[in-house]
Amino acid sequence: MQVSAASGWTSDQPGPMTDVVFLILRRMRTPLILLIVTFTICTFGLALMPGVDLPDGTRAERLTFFDAFYVISYTATTIGFGEIPGPFSIAQRMWMTLSIFMTVTGWYYTLVTILALVQERTFQTALRMGRFTRRVRSIREPFYIVCGAGETGTLVCRGLDRLGWAFVVIERDEDRLQALRLSDFHLDAPMIGADASQPAVLQEAGLLSPFCRGVVAVVHDDESNQAIAVTTRLLAPRVPVLARIRDSETETHVGVFGGDLVINPFERFAEQLGAAVSAPQRYRLREILTGLEGDPLPEQHHPPHGHWIVCGYGRFGRAVVSELRAGGNTVSVIDVENYAAGGVDVNGTGTDSVSLGAAGMDEAVGIVAGNSSDTKNLAIAVTARDLKPGIFIVTRENQAANAPLFEAFTDDLAMVPSRIVASEFLARITTPLLVRYLNRIPTHNEDECKALADALGTVNGGRMPVIWSLRVDAKNAPGLTQFLADGGELTLAQLRSSYRVDEEPLSALVLLVVRGRRVLEAPSDDLALERGDEVLFAGDDRALRLVQLRVENQVALEMITNTNSQRGGYLWHRLFHR
Amino acid sequence: MNFEKVVFGFFITLALTLNFGFFTGDMEIVDHHNGVELIAATVVSLIATVLKFGDRTQLGAVHLATSLVADLQLIVACVLWVWFGEVNSGGLDGSHMALIVSMSAGALVANAVSVVLMISEVMQFRR
Numbered sequence: 001m002q003v004s005a006a007s008g009w010t011s012d013q014p015g016p017m018t019d020v021v022f023l024i025l026r027r028m029r030t031p032l033i034l035l036i037v038t039f040t041i042c043t044f045g046l047a048l049m050p051g052v053d054l055p056d057g058t059r060a061e062r063l064t065f066f067d068a069f070y071v072i073s074y075t076a077t078t079i080g081f082g083e084i085p086g087p088f089s090i091a092q093r094m095w096m097t098l099s100i101f102m103t104v105t106g107w108y109y110t111l112v113t114i115l116a117l118v119q120e121r122t123f124q125t126a127l128r129m130g131r132f133t134r135r136v137r138s139i140r141e142p143f144y145i146v147c148g149a150g151e152t153g154t155l156v157c158r159g160l161d162r163l164g165w166a167f168v169v170i171e172r173d174e175d176r177l178q179a180l181r182l183s184d185f186h187l188d189a190p191m192i193g194a195d196a197s198q199p200a201v202l203q204e205a206g207l208l209s210p211f212c213r214g215v216v217a218v219v220h221d222d223e224s225n226q227a228i229a230v231t232t233r234l235l236a237p238r239v240p241v242l243a244r245i246r247d248s249e250t251e252t253h254v255g256v257f258g259g260d261l262v263i264n265p266f267e268r269f270a271e272q273l274g275a276a277v278s279a280p281q282r283y284r285l286r287e288i289l290t291g292l293e294g295d296p297l298p299e300q301h302h303p304p305h306g307h308w309i310v311c312g313y314g315r316f317g318r319a320v321v322s323e324l325r326a327g328g329n330t331v332s333v334i335d336v337e338n339y340a341a342g343g344v345d346v347n348g349t350g351t352d353s354v355s356l357g358a359a360g361m362d363e364a365v366g367i368v369a370g371n372s373s374d375t376k377n378l379a380i381a382v383t384a385r386d387l388k389p390g391i392f393i394v395t396r397e398n399q400a401a402n403a404p405l406f407e408a409f410t411d412d413l414a415m416v417p418s419r420i421v422a423s424e425f426l427a428r429i430t431t432p433l434l435v436r437y438l439n440r441i442p443t444h445n446e447d448e449c450k451a452l453a454d455a456l457g458t459v460n461g462g463r464m465p466v467i468w469s470l471r472v473d474a475k476n477a478p479g480l481t482q483f484l485a486d487g488g489e490l491t492l493a494q495l496r497s498s499y500r501v502d503e504e505p506l507s508a509l510v511l512l513v514v515r516g517r518r519v520l521e522a523p524s525d526d527l528a529l530e531r532g533d534e535v536l537f538a539g540d541d542r543a544l545r546l547v548q549l550r551v552e553n554q555v556a557l558e559m560i561t562n563t564n565s566q567r568g569g570y571l572w573h574r575l576f577h578r
Numbered sequence: 579m580n581f582e583k584v585v586f587g588f589f590i591t592l593a594l595t596l597n598f599g600f601f602t603g604d605m606e607i608v609d610h611h612n613g614v615e616l617i618a619a620t621v622v623s624l625i626a627t628v629l630k631f632g633d634r635t636q637l638g639a640v641h642l643a644t645s646l647v648a649d650l651q652l653i654v655a656c657v658l659w660v661w662f663g664e665v666n667s668g669g670l671d672g673s674h675m676a677l678i679v680s681m682s683a684g685a686l687v688a689n690a691v692s693v694v695l696m697i698s699e700v701m702q703f704r705r
Binding site for chain 1: 624
């Protein structure tokens with residue numbers, strides 16, 4: 001079967017709503033036939049019963065078929081108008097008694113069947129699925145499909161909601177879904193309790209819709225995420241997939257599909273921890289760029305160089321150790337479960353002074369509590385602080401629900417895997433250009449990173465900056481495109497200038513300009529924009545609004561470039577400039 | 579042998595035969611057409627319709643459609659019978675009967691299509 005993106009979406013194959021109708025019809029077969037049969041028998045019988053004896057010795061006419069049908073109709077539905085058109089004979093009354101029991105029973109049986117059907121699980125699922133599909137189909141704006149509403153999924157949803165993107169949620173666990181439904185989103189997002197790794201479910205969620213902008217696969221297990229990636233790639237090749245893969249081997253498999261973002265939280269986490277220890281300013285710059293706009297700025301960390309202790313040598317621990325060693329530190333590893341596998345220096349939990357001492361607690365400058373159990377990590381951190389109050393403590397926070405505990409402990413650096421994945425996905429969703437910028441960060445040294453981070457920290461009044469990108473073309477910047485076509489020239493300094501001379505320029509930084517194949521990083525202020533440029537900005541809300549206005553409206557543009565030979569809108573031009 | 583299939587075939591065929599029984603005879607002669615037979619044809623046709631509920635195939639949809647047509651025509655015929663016979667002062671006459679019978683003739687065609695569909699389905703299955 002050939003499913004193309006266009007025809008698949010508007011296909012006339014029966015949807016879940018017809019499922020509901022057919023389910024009802026199929027169930028109603030028996031009660032309806034019972035109803036028809038009882039009505040027929042009662043009507044015939046009543047029409048055959050002899051009428052009442054009249055005073056003149058004759059006998060009244062029998063009821064006509066129509067009269068009989070009328071009487072049975074109001075009797076069966078328990079309306080009971082009485083004996084119409086006239087008093088009944090005994091025979092007719094006997095038949096009516098029988099009819100009442102037959103028809104009323106049949107009628108109630110029908111009602112009970114309907115009620116039972118409504119309460120049935122399959123029926124409710126079909127009904128919910130139908131409502132979900134209808135709502136998804138009515139989405140007429142770009143949206144994302146979020147598969148999995150665990151911690152990461154919830155964070156992604158929150159971020160999307162805050163940024164004003166529409167999204168659809170698929171989650172297998174009804175309880176989690178219920179929790180998500182109760183959280184106060186601005187937009188009423190369609191949510192469904194289903195297995196996202198099934199292609200049909202993804203299709204119902206709008207995978208083939210022309211408005212689908214991407215699929216975020218953060219289901220609990222790797223296989224499902226992989227299945228989601230494969231389904232999306234095959235059914236909707238133009239829709240990007242953002243997938244979380246915990247096992248690095250699976251990651252390479254999914255990576256084959258190309259063009260998508262695959263995140264391994266353990267590696268990403270370790271990479272960032274390594275960066276946090278060896279290059280704290282670079283780490284901070286990255287945090288600022290991928291953070292949610294309007295959030296408070298991250299604190300500055302200064303992790304020391306020297307001897308580190310790492311507790312837990314699982315997938316996460318291994319990645320951390322290699323990052324730390326690459327940064328020129330010495331590392332001792334403490335673990336119980338992975339002791340036999342090798343690479344572990346001390347067999348212990350790290351929650352007691354003996355094992356910590358064996359790992360070189362005396363000369364250690366930092367300790368990483370990297371187990372998959374939050375309580376264990378906290379225990380390690382508390383012990384370490386007891387033994388050596390000045391030590392730099394990094395804890396791995398597995399469950400967002402435990403955040404208050406970690407906050408109470410006030411460790412030096414707490415990293416939450418789910419938050420790392422979510423912020424990376426969100427950055428990618430909002431501004432694809434940002435990913436290109438992030439990839440260039442490692443080429444900067446610490447001083448440059450510090451200068452950039454400090455500058456970014458100030459543009460939005462001490463909060464996380466608003467990051468947005470602009471493409472200079474007729475669709476996204478009609479005013480500017482026309483202005484450039486007319487021979488105008490606009491430099492970045494002009495674009496950022498305020499309307500009045502005595503005012504400060506707009507609070508916006510130009511991070512990157514992509515022109516064809518060339519990438520201009522931190523361009524100078526007198527760079528003139530050209531058609532087809534892609535520009536990455538960081539600034540505040542007001543700057544975003546004004547820049548958007550200027551590139552869309554030629555008049556606003558002429559005001560800042562002082563070339564306002566003609567003012568006014570479309571009507572003005574038509575009337576006075578012909 | 580599937581009992582459900584027997585019931586299905588029975589009602590569809592009975593709908594056609596009863597309908598035909600009512601239809602035969604001179605159109606304008608009232609005595610050639612029996613009201614009870616018309617009611618029976620209508621009721622059986624209704625039952626046949628309900629039996630066709632819930633089949634999602636293309637054939638099932640056409641089946642249901644023909645039955646609905648037959649129901650509609652027969653119910654109109656019944657209403658006309660009551661109207662002319664009991665509401666009108668003059669009672670049923672030849673021209674009224676012609677109208678009622680022509681209505682049932684339409685239903686007859688729909689019922690015939692239904693039976694043909696059923697038989698063709700069976701033939702296809704055999705092959």
